[in-house]
Amino acid sequence: MNLKRLIFVLLLLTVLAAPGFSYTLSGTISGAEWFGGITYVYGFRVDTLSLTPYIGLALLGNGPYFVLNAPAGSYTLLAFQDRDGNLVPSIDDLMGFYGDTLPEIVEVTGNTNNLDIEVSELPFTTISGTITCPAGPFGLTLIQAASDPLFEDVITTGFLLDLTGNGEYSLFLDPGQYYVAAFLDADLSFDRSSDDPQSFWGVPNAPVMVNVTSQSAQDINLNLMLPPEATLTMTPVNPPIVISPGGGSFQFNITVANNDTTVLNSKVWLTATLPGGSTQPVLGPVPIIVPAGISATRLRTQAVPSVAPAGNYSYNAYLGLWPTIIWQDDSFPFSKSGAMKAGLGIGDWTCTGEEFNAETISFNDPRPVSVILHPSAPNPFNPTTTLRYDLQAAGLVSVKVFDTAGRLVASLANGWREAGRHEINFDGSTLASGVYLYTVTAGQSVASGKMVLAK
Numbered sequence: 001m002n003l004k005r006l007i008f009v010l011l012l013l014t015v016l017a018a019p020g021f022s023y024t025l026s027g028t029i030s031g032a033e034w035f036g037g038i039t040y041v042y043g044f045r046v047d048t049l050s051l052t053p054y055i056g057l058a059l060l061g062n063g064p065y066f067v068l069n070a071p072a073g074s075y076t077l078l079a080f081q082d083r084d085g086n087l088v089p090s091i092d093d094l095m096g097f098y099g100d101t102l103p104e105i106v107e108v109t110g111n112t113n114n115l116d117i118e119v120s121e122l123p124f125t126t127i128s129g130t131i132t133c134p135a136g137p138f139g140l141t142l143i144q145a146a147s148d149p150l151f152e153d154v155i156t157t158g159f160l161l162d163l164t165g166n167g168e169y170s171l172f173l174d175p176g177q178y179y180v181a182a183f184l185d186a187d188l189s190f191d192r193s194s195d196d197p198q199s200f201w202g203v204p205n206a207p208v209m210v211n212v213t214s215q216s217a218q219d220i221n222l223n224l225m226l227p228p229e230a231t232l233t234m235t236p237v238n239p240p241i242v243i244s245p246g247g248g249s250f251q252f253n254i255t256v257a258n259n260d261t262t263v264l265n266s267k268v269w270l271t272a273t274l275p276g277g278s279t280q281p282v283l284g285p286v287p288i289i290v291p292a293g294i295s296a297t298r299l300r301t302q303a304v305p306s307v308a309p310a311g312n313y314s315y316n317a318y319l320g321l322w323p324t325i326i327w328q329d330d331s332f333p334f335s336k337s338g339a340m341k342a343g344l345g346i347g348d349w350t351c352t353g354e355e356f357n358a359e360t361i362s363f364n365d366p367r368p369v370s371v372i373l374h375p376s377a378p379n380p381f382n383p384t385t386t387l388r389y390d391l392q393a394a395g396l397v398s399v400k401v402f403d404t405a406g407r408l409v410a411s412l413a414n415g416w417r418e419a420g421r422h423e424i425n426f427d428g429s430t431l432a433s434g435v436y437l438y439t440v441t442a443g444q445s446v447a448s449g450k451m452v453l454a455k
Helices: 003-016
Strands: 023-030 039-045 054-058 063-070 073-081 094-097 106-108 125-132 140-146 154-159 167-173 177-185 198-200 230-236 248-258 264-273 279-290 295-304 311-321 325-336 351-353 371-377 384-391 395-403 408-417 420-427 434-442 445-453
Touching (some): 125 140, 140 167, 154 167, 167 177, 198 325, 230 325, 248 264, 264 295, 371 445, 384 434
Antiparallel strands (some): 125 167, 177 198, 248 295, 264 311
């Protein structure tokens, strides 16, 4: 150990031994190099305005560590083996969080142990940039990289060393393609909510993929946005709504109110949650611009196809920036009394109705019919076949398979797809021989076909 590091450690131990604090945080470090450098553990208290860390260490790299005299509060723990001896986390260090890829909040109300942390090599590619946030909010800002634009598969998470949502960030990732988003987590839930200032790379349009296949990406800057003072409400006409087995429609009123002092530039999208829990897109995302102080209500009509299965549904509306930022949402239930009968048409989920032209709001989906379905091959099949379809434009796509009674037997896709040719393999090894129907939905375009499983 060189003299500089020895002096630092002695000063650190002196500070940690100072009176006036109450509790000890402890655990074990693993994954580091034995005698490859001291592993420091930084305990950041995230429920105060200061992110000055409380520091512990594992002198041999691995082994037990202790953060002494930490006051009660909410903490995140970062460990790094200081292999280059510069006393701060850097690219050459082994690093890890308590909680693995997603830092976990530790509520300290007494001595807290078993806070084990595994450190590892950092990937050599990074996504970096700056985060900015309007004045006022306070909390931990989380930056996430995901493999999908809905951020359902988060690959890694970082956070700012600033509780006002302003500062520079770096995410360390394996080479690949990612979507990036950030939110200021004021309630320490580690999950975004409608009240959180948030943003994603690509705002105000759909999330844009960041490519770090061959080199790191810089200047992926995110401006966190406060939720506007706006409301979204839906009211069904003549409830309860019960759709017949052959399909039908229902009407509802939808209201968007901008109670803010500035123009609302947002998007609206509608979905139906099916009895099995899958989601059927029915409209949007549709851009809307609502002047300050304007409230507008319009009557809409929603078609429900005969292929839709029997059971209870939820009809959902969202106001925000599609697909991950939801500022307001509302829903109401409806039901379908039976499934499609053999020989009836598939139909679609068309949503039509009054426009909002007077207030520069429109609930018409501007996208053209965008899906072309090719015959499945082979057909008949046993037990696998391939479904092929072309998208004329990128959009949210769902691919579903039904039996002749209208029951959903498989959901093969439900997410964003780029324009071009797409193929999906369907495995019917667990199904009985017979005729099966499949639908591909893209925006308001619905294409369908039949295939025969012959075992």
